[in-house]
Amino acid sequence: MDTMNEQEYCKKVQEVFEFLLSSSCNIHDDTLYHKLLDSLNGKMITPEFAESCGVIDFLQRAGNNTDISPDTLVFAVQLVEKLVSKLELPGIHLDTMSVLIETVALRTSVDNLSVFCALFTTLTTILQRPCIKEFCLNIDFQDILKKSFDILKEERSIFLSRAVSEFICSLFSSKMAESQEAKKLLKELQTIIVNFDRDGSQRVLSPSMLCSLRVLEKAPHLFNDSFAEILDVLIILMKIGSTQSSTTAARCLHSLCLQCQDRAKSERVKSLVTKAIETVDIVKGLHIAKVLYPLQLLERSSLENIILKPLQMLDKTNHSPAMHSSLPAVSLSLTIVNDCNIQKLEACKCVAEVLKMTENRHDDFTGSGCNSFTGSSKLQIKCLDYLGSYTSKEVMLSVISSISNIVSYITEHMIYGKCLQCLCRLLPEVLCSSCYSSERSTVKSDLSKIKESVQRNFCSVEWEFRDTSCEFVRNLMDKHKDKEGVILWMLDSGFLVFACQAVGDGESYVRATSLSTLQTVLLSSYRTNLLQDMNTTIGEIISQVLDVCKTDSEAFPRRSAARLLHHCLLDLSYLLHPDSIQCIAQCFSTSLPSDFDWEVKLIMVEFWCAILKRCFDADLDKETSDQPLGIVVSLDCLKNEKDGKRGYVSISSAINVLLKLSCDYDPSVSERVCQELCWICETMEKFVLKINSATNDDNRSDWCMCAHCSQLITELLNRMTERKEKTRDDSVFKTDYDSNALSLLDDILLLDRSHDNNDEDNAIDCY
Amino acid sequence: SCLSGNPSKPCFILHFKGVTLMLDCGLDISQVLKFLPLSVVPKSDNYDKKWNHSDKEKDKILGDELKEVAGSVFVDGSLEFCAPEFGMTTLSEVDAILLSNHNTMLALPYVTEYSGFKGTVYCTEPTQQIGRQYMEELVTYVERNPRNKKCSKWKSDAILSSLPTFLREAIRPTAWRECYTKHDIQACLSRVQTVGYNEKRNIYGALIITACSSGYSIGSCNWTIKSPYQKICYISGTSTLTTHPKPMDTEPLRQSDLIIVSSMTKTPGYNPDQMIGEFCMNTVVTIKNGGNVLVPCYPSGMIFDLFECLSSHLDSCGLTTVPLYFLSPVSDSSLAYSNIYAEWLSGSKQSRVYLPEPPFPHAELVSIGRLRQYLNIHDGLQNDFKSPCIVFAGHPSLRMGDVVHFIELWGKSTGNTILFTEPDFPYLEALAPFQPLQMKVCYCPIDTGLSFSQANKLMRDLKPGHLVVAESYVQPPSNLSHKTDMVVDYDPPPLTYKRGEILTLPIKRQFETVEITPNLAKNVSPVEVKPGCMVSMVTAALNIKDNKYTLELLPDGHLSGKKRRADGSLIREKSYIWGSLNIQSFVDALTRQGITDIKVEDTEDGSIIDLPNDDTLIQVEGASTHIICNGEEIVRTKIRDTLLRCLQKL
Secondary structure, X not given: OOHHHHHHHHHHHHHHHHHHHOOOOOOOOOHHHHHHHHHHHHHOOOHHHHHHOOHHHXXXXXXXXXXXXXXXXXXXXXXXXXXXXXXXXXXXXXHHHHHHHHHHHHHOOOOOHHHHHHHHHHHHHHHOOOOHHHHHOOOOHXXXXXXXXXXXXXXXXXXXXXXXXXXXXXXXXXXXXXXHHHHHHHHHHHXXXXXXXXXXXXXXXXXXXXXXXXXXXXXXXXXXHHHHHHHHHHHHHHHHXXXXXXXXXXHHHHHHHHHOOOHHHHHHXXXXXXHHHHHOOHHHHHHHHHHHOOOOOOOHHHHHHHHHHHHHOOOXXXXXXXXXXXXXXXXXXXXXXXXXXXXXXXXXXXHHHHHHHHOOOHHHOOOOOOOOOOOOHHXXXXXXXXXXXXXXXXXXXHHHHHHHHHHHOOOOHHHHHHHHHHHHHXXXXXXXXXXXXXXXXXXXXXXXXXXXXXXXXXXXXXXXXXXXXXXXXXXXXXXXXXXXXXXXXXXXXXXXXXXXXXXXXXXXXXXXXXXXXXXXXXXXXXXXXHHHHHOOOHHHHHHHHHHHHHHOOOHHHHHHHHHHHHHHHHHHHHHOOHHHXXXXXXXXXXXXHHOOOHHHHHHHHHHHHHHHHHHHHHHHOHHHOOOOOOOOEEOOEOEOOEOOEOOOEEHHHHHHHHHHHOOOOOHHHHHXXXXXXXXXXXXXXXXXXXXXXXXXXXXXXXXXXXXXHHHHHHHHHHHHHHHHHHHHOOOOOOOHHHHOHHHHHHHHHHHHHOOOOOOHHXXXXXX | OEOXXXXXXXXEEEEEOOEEXXXXXXXXXXXXXXXXXXXXXXXXXXXXXXXXXXXXXXXXXXXXXXXXXXXXXXXXXXXXEEXXXXXXXXXXXXXXXXXXXXXXXXXXXXXXXXXXXXXXXXXXXHHHHHHHHHHHHHHHHHHHOOXXXXXXXXXXXXXXXXXXXXXXXXXXXXXXXXXXXXXXXXXXXXXXXXXXXXXXXXXXXOXXXXXXXXXXXXXXXXXXXXXXXXXXXXXXXXXXOOOOEOOOOOHHHOOOOEEEEEOOOOOOOOOHHHHHHHHHHXXXXXXXXXXXXXXXXXXXXXXXXXHHHHHHHHHHOOOXXXXXXXXXXXXXXXXXXXXXXXXXXXXXXXXXXXXXXXXXXXXXXHHOOOEEEEOXXXXXXXXXXXXXXXXXXXXXXXXXXXXXXXXXXXOOOOOOEEEEOOOOOOHHHHHHHHOOOOOEEEEOOOOOOOOHHHHHHHHHHHOOOEEEEEHHHOOOOHHHOOOOOOOOOOOOOOEEEOOOOOOOOOOOOOOOOEEEOHHHHHOOOOEEEEOOEEEOOOOOEEEEEOOEEEEEOOOOOOOOOOEEOOOOOXXXXXXXXXXXXXXXXXXXXXXXXXXXXXXXXXXXXXXXXXXXXXXXXXXXXXXXXXXXXXXXXXXXXXHHHHHHHHOEEO
């Protein structure tokens, strides 16, 4: 901001403050307060500037003014928070602010919840600042603590209770923890815990109890005096409290145990927790175990037993409906197994067993073999999530069998996708296993069942199934590109043909996935075999993909097609027929620059940049350059023809394409192109220098400096200068208020001026 | 009377208000499965293995009537069909036949041409045309590759009982009939009177019949049969799903005394939407694997939806060049007629007409050459044939039609698929003579008829007084016995029908409209019994003609006013008293009779009159009067006569 603007800004800020302090101030839209706060937070770099803007004066007057609106008061308190956390303020300014806080705490009614919320949030921030003690000199800290405690006991509002609770918790980790007032408060918190009603009537904890427990969890050492009583209360709470209370108690017990210096005490805590967890009901036990698992209060193995209990209680003999564990308990158990990432054989067996019970079987319709778990998508998703990340060898075949049954009668594409993800992970191991080669094993028939189902789903009426099937093939190719067994299995299944036929699918997402699959095929080391299986050639594929690039009405397939062509040219140019290369180069230089989709254009930008980079790199360091230069980019202009190699587009044409896109209507494209042009420009300048300083004839013939090329470089340099000027001002992507802080102030002041005409009934709240 | 054993091919006789109606005239074709297929291209080695009976005597009688194919036994004779039990009634007395849709009229020529039927047949125009196509297709298939040998020896009870189960289960084979002829079809359909939806037709002055849309197929309808005081509805072949026909119209079916339900879905375990999805999916899988798809089908109905869904799905899967071949002797008229019945179609189909576009997309498929129709395999198919392809061909029973040729042609290849969508025939039985079969078999039955839940919901909505359904609809299907919800559930419990059963419907004729001739009216002296209500005694002659009732003066010579008992003694003329008693007038009258010291006490319901001198109490209430006296007859008579005098009389 130049000096002129700075002065104007300060003046306007002062006017705004004046307006805010006036009794006529009535800003209905509180987002304006937030925007002003953000704006001031950004601008206030020094205490001096804050002073010159009248911020300190505003805070002083806000403390003394009894007429200001509650919203302005909240704004003032929040402004204090911003300033204290950002700036090293001199004592005099701190005094002003502490006076404001003191006044607000004393004068404002507790019924004004938003003001008190802001007050305690600000105090919480200040507690963590080095200036806290200095700040507290002017305020009655004891009174504030008393007020905070009263608010907790009164259970006023959730937001206020939470703000107060945060404040109290921060207090005991701040420099003020040793103050007399804090110690007094701590006593009261201890009393709350010790006097907890143990008869079970208080299953849901009061905010004051919750706050006390939070302090206990964060600073257990402060509660050493009443260790025994508190331990007693926590154990009871764990047994009789609600799920939330029990888990809070569990966390507190863990903290208590951690800080115990005395080994006996610590062992006592563990033993009591172990006993308690055995007495609570199965669901609560699961919740407690989930909390304790990462904390290492108890042995993980014992917690795993608790977590797996609902799964182990299932009647595994015949997957009959006569089960001893309810569906919610099993579901919760699976969630915890996933969350805690219990990757052990026992857990894996249990999960595989549950998955087996959920199998959709053909006989479901006739009713035999059904149970309440059959077809439960909730359980299937959880099981597959787990098995997708870990499957032990022992259960691998059982999982494959379940997957084969589930996908045979699948109706939800999400589960289908998860089944295939899981299969994709397991397939290499299954195909290598001895069972696969054994005649007796059922795994072959399971895999063939899966093959059939995937083939069917390639032709499903719902596009999601077709897309997921294509994605599966892509994942197989991508993740197991070096595994011959998987590739052979895939070739045998005919999936590849189905996936590649999907380029002509009616749904754009499926076409896009199919093109990505084709890309993976072309980049695979088994490319030749795969193309043979598909009965096609790379040239045919390129022609098909070019067609998509030029004619597809949807952006997703065009993006995939552009990506495929990009990678083909960069990595497989030696395999391409010159005609194909010419077509691709033409597509990238003529069709794609006028595409409607920004991402297609970005892919094209990446393409040209990569090509140019290779050209420049090869030229700069000829020894490292093995790539046949000029395969796409011609050397005949700007860079002269050499060794008889001719490309299809000149460097100047490539740069011209980029220059045009630097003015693209889509800012994400133009911005990106401008970034890229920077390094191109720098490199070009180096070449120009090189040409000028070149003495031998070879170098001179490398680069042409004809009128056309000189003009191009000039244009490039001009564009860069324009961009530098543009970026000097704030980014174009910012909102009006961000780019021009004054406009926000003007808008607020406009409210002041239009106050007389303000017809509240006609006001439209745009937020 | 229920004449048909198959509720999906119903045939009922309804006697109502003196009129005899036949409701539908369905032909159960499933019995043709007992026969060997009629090959389009006869081969000598096909189906020529004679089945030998273990009993040599019987084997001798049987001759070569039965053949064995892949372990199953079939009749090697001309095809026969199981017509309804027409013997249950005198068909010449049937006044009218109401047809619901093309599926339920294939036995019509047996009635109109071979029974002396003199009545009228009512149906909608599309039903008539599509029914004609079905009949013509059937006759063409039977006549085109005839098997002239009529087999009947195997039907004799002695032999039948010793045959394998499949044949032994044949229902009354001795009553099976050979197919009618094209001439019969022409003659039969010339007796049809077409009706429009909601058009009222009077049947001999006794009943008004109306057809209302049933949403099942083009022109399909339900019938309402109304007399002035009763209404019976007949629901047959109804669909609440959104397909190509005009949606079901429920309004005319409300407030009916009784509803008869037939032709519910034959495959309650299969959801039609899912099955269409399965059908499309299996077709595309086969095509993508380079195989051909064979779809046995009827020439109309669901096939239009299949064309639409399949072509769009093929487009979705990028298979826009795969040809669809439609083979039927009536394929041209079927495709053409479907596109001219716009007013009988769903709203969305109708709106296409205003674009203007043909209502069905198959018109476009034909115009671009993607769907090609042929009368038979010799109708130029060889010139155009391109594989892989999808062939729609009749007949779904797989015993006749071009489909037989394609199964024989493609059956040996595992890459091909036969897709069953018509639910009329058990597909495994249909395939039995073609075994061993290598081609893939998929069963995706699509029946848009009412499911049990839809039927129950519909009945809860229509609230008929009584419901009459097939016996099989009140118990779960035999293959899904655990699905207890797959029944028609209604309160009062539905009455059930089955083949050969006569049911008395719980409809009582309580009221009838009677006209009075002017001459008789002149002699009537009505008395007003309450405002706007007048009563009179009438003695007249009741004349009934064309189901109209008229009261006329008694002809001369008849005794008037004197009624006699059976033994000839005169019946004393009775008078009827009415009205409420005026207590004061009654007391005054009693006083005039010499009864004194009368006390009147008002009670909640009326009055109590105390005659202390005669030791009598008279209790007068709204609808009754009690006289409690000490048994003195004179007093009782006096009071009775006084009371009667105080009341009005007719």
